[in-house]
Amino acid sequence: MLSSLRPLHHRSFALVWSAALVSNIGSWMQTVAVGILVTARTGQAGWTGLVAAAAFLPIGLLSPIGGLMADRMDRRRWLLATTTGEMCFAAALTVVGTAARPDPAVITLLVFGGGAMAAVGFPAYQAMLPDLVPAVELRAAISLSSAQFNLGRVIGPALAGATIVAGGYSWAFALNAVSFAAVLVALALVRLPPPLLTATPEPLLRRLAEGARATAADPGCRLAVALISVVALTASPFIALVPAVAIKVFRSGSSGTTVLITAQGVGAVVGALALTPLVRRYGQRRVLVADLTVLCFALGGYAAAPDLAVAAAAILLVGGSYIGVLAGCNTIIQLRAAPALRGRVLGIYMMALGILYPIGSLAQGALADAVGLRAVTTAGASLLLVVVALAVARRSAVLDEEHQHLPTVG
Numbered sequence: 001m002l003s004s005l006r007p008l009h010h011r012s013f014a015l016v017w018s019a020a021l022v023s024n025i026g027s028w029m030q031t032v033a034v035g036i037l038v039t040a041r042t043g044q045a046g047w048t049g050l051v052a053a054a055a056f057l058p059i060g061l062l063s064p065i066g067g068l069m070a071d072r073m074d075r076r077r078w079l080l081a082t083t084t085g086e087m088c089f090a091a092a093l094t095v096v097g098t099a100a101r102p103d104p105a106v107i108t109l110l111v112f113g114g115g116a117m118a119a120v121g122f123p124a125y126q127a128m129l130p131d132l133v134p135a136v137e138l139r140a141a142i143s144l145s146s147a148q149f150n151l152g153r154v155i156g157p158a159l160a161g162a163t164i165v166a167g168g169y170s171w172a173f174a175l176n177a178v179s180f181a182a183v184l185v186a187l188a189l190v191r192l193p194p195p196l197l198t199a200t201p202e203p204l205l206r207r208l209a210e211g212a213r214a215t216a217a218d219p220g221c222r223l224a225v226a227l228i229s230v231v232a233l234t235a236s237p238f239i240a241l242v243p244a245v246a247i248k249v250f251r252s253g254s255s256g257t258t259v260l261i262t263a264q265g266v267g268a269v270v271g272a273l274a275l276t277p278l279v280r281r282y283g284q285r286r287v288l289v290a291d292l293t294v295l296c297f298a299l300g301g302y303a304a305a306p307d308l309a310v311a312a313a314a315i316l317l318v319g320g321s322y323i324g325v326l327a328g329c330n331t332i333i334q335l336r337a338a339p340a341l342r343g344r345v346l347g348i349y350m351m352a353l354g355i356l357y358p359i360g361s362l363a364q365g366a367l368a369d370a371v372g373l374r375a376v377t378t379a380g381a382s383l384l385l386v387v388v389a390l391a392v393a394r395r396s397a398v399l400d401e402e403h404q405h406l407p408t409v410g
Contacts, residue, residue, distance in 0.1 A: 012190045013132040013141060019186030020125075021148045023083075026179025028156025028261075030090060031055070033164060033172035034111060035243035036257055037097070038104045047104055049365025052240030052358070054108045058116040059354025066120035067127070067347020068207055071340065075124040075131075076192050082121030083183045089114035090177035097170035123350060127343040130334065131192050139331050140276045146327045147272035150319065153265030161258040211344025220336040221345055224329040225352050227292075227391070231325055232356035234384040235295055238302070238318065238377055239264075240361040245373050250308045263312040267319030274320075275327050284328065291324030292388045299381035303374045 038051045069078055093110045096102050133141045163172045215221045242264070246256030271291075278287050298317035305311035329349070337345035360380070368376045 010133050010137075013129075015186045016132065016190060017144060017148055019182040020145070021152055022182035023179045024149050024152025025156045025159065026090075026176035028152045028265075029160040029163065029172045030093070030176040032157045032160040032243075032257060032261060033097075033169045034093075034107060035240075036164070036253075037102065037169050038107060039243045039247050040253075041102070041104055044369060046362075046365045046369050048244045049237070049240050049361040051104070051108050051111055053361045054112040054358075055115040056354050056361075057358040058112060058119040059122070060351050060356070060358065061354070062116055062119040063123055063350035063354055064208055064211070064344065064347040067123040067211060067343040067345070067350075069120065070124035070127045070343030070347070071207070071211075073124075074192070075128045075343075076187050076190060078124050079121050079128075080184060080187050082117045082124075083180050083187070085117035086114050086121070087177050087180040087184075089117060090173060090180065094170050094173040094177060097168070097173045102169075119350070119354065123343050123347045126330070126334070126346045126350075128192055130339070130342070132190075135335075138334060139279065142331050142334060143272050143275045143327055146275075146323050146330075147269050150265045150268030150272060150323055153319075154262050154269060155265075157258045157261040157265070161255065208344065211341055211348060214337065214341045215345050215348045218336050220332045221349075224332040225349050227288075227325070228329050228349060229352045229356050230384060230387050231292075231295075231322075232353045233360040234380040234387070235299060235322065236353075236357045237360040237364040237380065238299060238315075240357075241365060241368065241373060241377070242315075244365070244368065245311070246308075249373055250311065252308055256308055259308060259312050260315055264315045264319035264322075267316035267321075268323040271320030271323045272327060275324055279328075284332075287324065288328040289388070289392055291321045291328065293385070294321040295325060296381045296385035296388065299384075300378055303377035303381065 034051055035048060039048045041047075066082075089110055093107065093114070096106055096110060129141050129145065130138055159175075160172050163175065215225060242260050243257045246252050246260055250256050252259070275287070282290075294317060298314055298321055302311055302314035302318055305314050333345055333349050334342070364376045364380060
């Protein structure tokens with residue numbers, strides 16, 4: 001795990017990493033607070049899935065545009081603008097949260113707006129990672145970024161629970177709005193290489209099509225997009241439905257939600273930090289296949305858990321394997337995409353995740369109201385396991401090729 005910490009020696013990366021951690025803590029406070037508020041307000045898992053979909057659907061709709069802007073504009077300035085937008089939507093949600101009976105539809109719209117700002121900004125954040133660290137340390141930087149995101153998942157829910165008890169939902173939303181200031185300060189201090197501009201700017205659709213062709217032409221990028229699409233549809237919805245599981249299955253309310261999300265976050269942090277040494281020792285193919293397999297069985301254990309303690313242990317494994325899948329696919333994209341096209345290829349990758357995760361969340365939430373949360377989660381895990389088995393049998397050569405192309409972290 002220690003080899004993953006090396007990129008923190010780079011001042012700019014450490015600054016951005018630390019600021020993003022503060023912001024992610026705030027974002028997870030808001031995510032947990034919104035999930036609890038909407039579930040408690042409506043009593044329906046369908047609404048829980050809907051508000052989660054509202055946060056991620058913009059990723060599917062707008063990530064290609066964000067990727068295009070990341071390739072065309074100064075990435076630092078673009079992130080300054082989009083982060084400011086996220087802060088404004090969080091502030092608006094704070095105002096709505098002070099109402100005695102906040103309208104879940106209004107909350108969903110504001111969450112959608114904040115998600116839109118994140119969707120057009122995140123490809124720039126992803127694309128600038130290779131500008132902050134040497135190529136040989138990129139895998140470790142991606143692992144650390146994944147760990148940072150999930151460390152926020154560990155700290156944020158705990159703070160959200162305490163904040164809701166102390167001051168209510170609006171306090172959690174307000175702290176999220178303030179947390180974006182850390183990112184604004186860090187970005188103001190960081191300098192990045194200028195964007196690679198063409199002599200004559202090409203039309204928008206042509207530039208987007210160029211990114212799509214680059215994604216389709218590279219077997220590694222195609223594989224990463226295909227894998228994340230299946231995972232987003234079958235496995236990822238467990239994230240959106242955690243509040244519903246805590247409230248409807250284990251009857252544990254906000255405390256149960258905090259326990260499950262925190263356990264998932266702890267597993268994800270450990271999994272992210274362990275990813276680089278595991279890949280160095282066993283190779284990208286074996287680690288990715290192992291993470292996919294463990295994810296399926298861990299989700300099955302989570303669905304069958306008899307009580308909250310067992311569910312927390314199972315979701316710990318879910319968190320570690322799930323982040324391994326995400327980081328593995330992301331690393332393939334980062335290393336295989338050409339620098340001038342990196343933002344657009346990442347935008348397409350995120351579009352697949354952003355479209356299919358909300359669809360999966362809405363579908364599984366609606367089905368859960370009819371047949372139960374346990375059955376829906378088990379079915380998703382089983383379907384993913386079948387796909388993984390087919391992928392290993394039919395595309396092992398492509399996975400081996402990825403291992404040959406990925407550099408070793410020295």
